[in-house]
Amino acid sequence: MNTNQTPSPWQQIIDRLVGPPNETVLAARKGKPFWLRHRVFLVGMFTSLALLVAPEFVNQWNRVPDPATLQTLQVRILRTDLTEPHLLVELPDGQRQSMEWPVDIGLRGRFISHAWTDAQRESLPGCMATVQGAPLSLTFTKRFRIWSLDCPEKNISINFNTTSKGHAERLLPSLLIALCIFLPCGFFQALVFLREKRGRL
Numbered sequence: 001m002n003t004n005q006t007p008s009p010w011q012q013i014i015d016r017l018v019g020p021p022n023e024t025v026l027a028a029r030k031g032k033p034f035w036l037r038h039r040v041f042l043v044g045m046f047t048s049l050a051l052l053v054a055p056e057f058v059n060q061w062n063r064v065p066d067p068a069t070l071q072t073l074q075v076r077i078l079r080t081d082l083t084e085p086h087l088l089v090e091l092p093d094g095q096r097q098s099m100e101w102p103v104d105i106g107l108r109g110r111f112i113s114h115a116w117t118d119a120q121r122e123s124l125p126g127c128m129a130t131v132q133g134a135p136l137s138l139t140f141t142k143r144f145r146i147w148s149l150d151c152p153e154k155n156i157s158i159n160f161n162t163t164s165k166g167h168a169e170r171l172l173p174s175l176l177i178a179l180c181i182f183l184p185c186g187f188f189q190a191l192v193f194l195r196e197k198r199g200r201l
Helices: 009-018 023-029 039-061 118-123 160-197
Strands: 071-080 087-090 096-099 128-135 144-151 156-158
Touching: 009 160, 039 160, 096 144, 118 156, 144 160
Parallel strands: none
Antiparallel strands: 071 087, 071 128, 087 096, 128 144, 144 156
16 A cells, blocks of 8 residues: 655645754654754844834834824924934923934934925924924834924924824835835744754754
8 A cells, every 4th residue: 555645735835944853853853942953043033023024014103193192392402313213302390302304214324304494403402393293103112203393593493293194104005015025024033943954964
């Protein structure tokens, strides 16, 4: 009686992609914990989570808020920067705080905001302004996002409708870009896992 079974089409595809099991390596790894048998896969997976999935999840979590929930603060603008944190301000109690316009969540110092013009940014230091904003959620450090700014002495007013519309329009493309990157990465990680499972890595 012939006990050899023809591999299924799915099994044949896996065999072509990752190769046959390496029995010598598998025997040497037998009995070892999962994290030792799949070290390459785990490093790649956690790297993808830290650099791609987590930032985009936080980005999507911090969507456009209800204007009624925003904090209104009177501040003196000490410094403005092209990338986040876009402003350093002094609060009425003398404390200093960094603030940023709505931009993608990521490592600080990367994203330019189009909420203001270069002329507005350069003229704001020293201005007594009213800002409306809210702390960001799920970030490693304290970050405060502003949605409106009003500086009467410089005749500068940036309202919620302008900043919220621009941010809302960026969220879907940002998610699609992340998915276009993550899906190939996920496929590659699956191949790495199967190769390690068969002793090919």
